[in-house]
Amino acid sequence: MCLSIPAQVISIQGDTATVSFAGNQYQAGLHMLNDVKEGDYVLLHAGFAIQKISDQEARETLELLREMGELD
Amino acid sequence: MKYMDEYRDRTLIAGLTKKIRARAGRFYTFMEVCGGHTMAIHKFGLPWLLPSTIRLKSGPGCPVCVTDQSYVDRAVAYAEMEEVVVCTYGDLLRVPGTSASLYDKRGEGCDVRVVYSLLEALRIAREESSRMVVFLGIGFETTAPGSAVGILEAEQEGLDNFCLLSAHKRMPPAMEAVASDAGQLDGFICPGHVSTITGMGIYEDLPRLYGMGCVISGFEPTDMLESILLLVEQMEAGRPEVAIQYKRAVRPEGNLKARALMDQVFQHGDDTWRGLGVLPDSGLRIRPEYARYDAEQRIPVEVGPARENAGCICGEILKGQKEPSECPLFATSCTPVHPVGACMVSSEGACQAYYKYRRYA
Numbered sequence: 001m002c003l004s005i006p007a008q009v010i011s012i013q014g015d016t017a018t019v020s021f022a023g024n025q026y027q028a029g030l031h032m033l034n035d036v037k038e039g040d041y042v043l044l045h046a047g048f049a050i051q052k053i054s055d056q057e058a059r060e061t062l063e064l065l066r067e068m069g070e071l072d
Numbered sequence: 073m074k075y076m077d078e079y080r081d082r083t084l085i086a087g088l089t090k091k092i093r094a095r096a097g098r099f100y101t102f103m104e105v106c107g108g109h110t111m112a113i114h115k116f117g118l119p120w121l122l123p124s125t126i127r128l129k130s131g132p133g134c135p136v137c138v139t140d141q142s143y144v145d146r147a148v149a150y151a152e153m154e155e156v157v158v159c160t161y162g163d164l165l166r167v168p169g170t171s172a173s174l175y176d177k178r179g180e181g182c183d184v185r186v187v188y189s190l191l192e193a194l195r196i197a198r199e200e201s202s203r204m205v206v207f208l209g210i211g212f213e214t215t216a217p218g219s220a221v222g223i224l225e226a227e228q229e230g231l232d233n234f235c236l237l238s239a240h241k242r243m244p245p246a247m248e249a250v251a252s253d254a255g256q257l258d259g260f261i262c263p264g265h266v267s268t269i270t271g272m273g274i275y276e277d278l279p280r281l282y283g284m285g286c287v288i289s290g291f292e293p294t295d296m297l298e299s300i301l302l303l304v305e306q307m308e309a310g311r312p313e314v315a316i317q318y319k320r321a322v323r324p325e326g327n328l329k330a331r332a333l334m335d336q337v338f339q340h341g342d343d344t345w346r347g348l349g350v351l352p353d354s355g356l357r358i359r360p361e362y363a364r365y366d367a368e369q370r371i372p373v374e375v376g377p378a379r380e381n382a383g384c385i386c387g388e389i390l391k392g393q394k395e396p397s398e399c400p401l402f403a404t405s406c407t408p409v410h411p412v413g414a415c416m417v418s419s420e421g422a423c424q425a426y427y428k429y430r431r432y433a
Contacts, residue, residue, distance in 0.1 A: 002133070002214040002265040003108050003420070004321075006075040029191055031221045032330040041075060043268060043321055046161070046211070047189020048218045050330060051268045051321055053075055058320035062078055065294060069087035 004045035006053055009038050019044055075320065079292030085121065088297035093123040096304050101127045101256055103392050105247060106263035107134030107420025108291055114429035116293040126300060129392035130425075132246040132348060133263050135211045135239075136163045136418035137390055140344040141378035143210075143239045144169035149373040150206045150237070151182040156371070157200060159193035160208040162186045166417045170379045190222040197226070197234040206367050209236045214265040216240040216356050217330035220337035223358070223365045237367035238358055241343055244274045245354035250391055251282040257392070259285030259303040261296065264318045269334070271326030272314045279312040290318035337362055346414060347387030384413035389422050396426040403431055 007019035007026065017036065019028045021044065029048040030036055042049035104110055110130045113119065119128065132138050148169045151158045158174065165175045165186060178184040183203075187193050190207055197205040209219040219236055226234045243266050251257060262275055267288040275286040285306040289299035299317040306312050316322050334356070343355025358366040383401050388394040396402050396415065406412035408424055415421035 002106060002135075002212060002263060004214070004265045004268070027191070029189070029218070029221060032217055032327055032333065034329065041073075043265065045265060046215055046218050047191050048221070050214065050217070050265065051323075051327055054320050055073060058073060058075055058078075061295075061298075061317075061319060062084075065084045065088070065298065068091065069084060 002045070004043040004050060006041050007044040009036060009040045009042060011038060012036065017042075017049065019049070076292060079290065079294045081294065084294045085297060088294060088301060089121045089123070092126060092297065092301050092304055095301065095308060096123060096125040097308055099125050099127070100258045100304060100307060101129060102259045102261055102300060102303055103129045103131045103250065103257050104261040105131035105133040105243065106266070107137065107418065107422075108265070109261055109263070109289065109296065110134070110422050110425050111420050112291045112293070113296060114425045117429075118293065118296060121297075122300070126304075129257070130389065130422035131250060131260075131392055132345065132390045133212070133243065134415070134418050134420045134422070135215070135241070136167060137386065137414045137421050138241065138246070138345045138347065139164070139167065139210055139239050139414065140346055141170060141380060142344070142375055143237070144173070145171075145375040145378055146373055147174060147208055147237065148172055148177055149375055150367070150371065151177040151184050153371070155203055157183045157185060157196060157203050157205045158208065159185050159187045159196060159205055161210065163418050164208055164210060166411055167414050168381065168412065170376065190218050194222055194225060194231065194234060197231055201233055203233060204371065205234045206371070207234070207236045208239075210239045212241055212243050212263070212266050213269045213334065216338060217269060217334045220333040223337050223362050224333070226365055227362070232364075235365050235367040235370045236358065238338070238356060239343075240338065240356035241345070242340065242354050242356060244277075245351040246345060246348060247275070247278060249348050249351055251278060251284060253391060257284060258307050259287070259312065261299050261303070262286050262288040264288060264290050264321060267316070267318070267322045267326065269327050269330045271322070272316055272324050275314045279314060283312055285312040286314045288314075288316045288318050288322050290321065347390035381412045386413040386415045389415055396423040399423070403427055
């Protein structure tokens, strides 16, 4: 129910964006976000984009895990 | 970056499980609150990767599972009305009501439509202006802002044949109920996408009042293992606190715009949860200014007393007191095709997760 998937914004038409996930396209309401651009990844939940995914944080999480592995 | 596969890396998973094994100096029981986490934990086989010191329990974070039976009965009553179109998320369709499910009613010719989004229900209302569209609004803080958008859009457009039956709920009161009830939990794996909206502030009482660790987690295997490691480290250090593991999707303050939309349309009120009973201030009720869009105000219906199925232990499973395999109905008379209880219906229910991934384990 609270399932959300990371989808990429293909195009924006006013309050709605066309987003792509695993080769499928969906319409997503942009009512909850500001400053969404084409190419951004958003979390898609029940037809709404609920947050932009932070690429920097995403990379830092992975980097931290890799470093942790190397310390062993 | 696609933000999924990268977090399923075998080497990283092995490193994390090794670290958890080394750090855990005693037995720990953590509860994954969110049904999405329950599903992911079993899908990725995490119970087999974790050391025997770590025990995971499913919690009350599956909206379909905790929806009170009288809500289903009310939805069924709307479905029976000639002039009403009931729009629902697919998960709710097969939940047994006292006399029938929405699925049964659809089979009898009632107009029950499955939608992926509330925006689809608005479209149906525009197209069928002579009929009343009742949208079944269930879900936690993740889903409630979308319902708020729907009501505000309907108001702006002057769309008069749309209303919402709200069973939207807030997560923290249920977590407090479980924390004070169970007494054997060391920490919560906190729901990721609820927190995307709310931020971390909603959990701050839990470490202080109950001494429990709280880590907001993502849904991929390395996310959940890292969250478990953070919980173990907090408890070993004797410093339970609220932390965010799922930083790519959760800001400390949450999504302020979504929170404002939710607060504009909904106010807190007492609500009934399956298994947990009535929890004060746990429900999101439509504010009086938007009463036109509140199905309960617009089309009042009387439903008889709800009658739960005998033998079903959904309530105890939702509190983390029992496991699905302890239920006499599990995988015998209760299966996903013919579910007896809500936890078997929902694609995030603990019983369905066990049925799909652990039945032969």
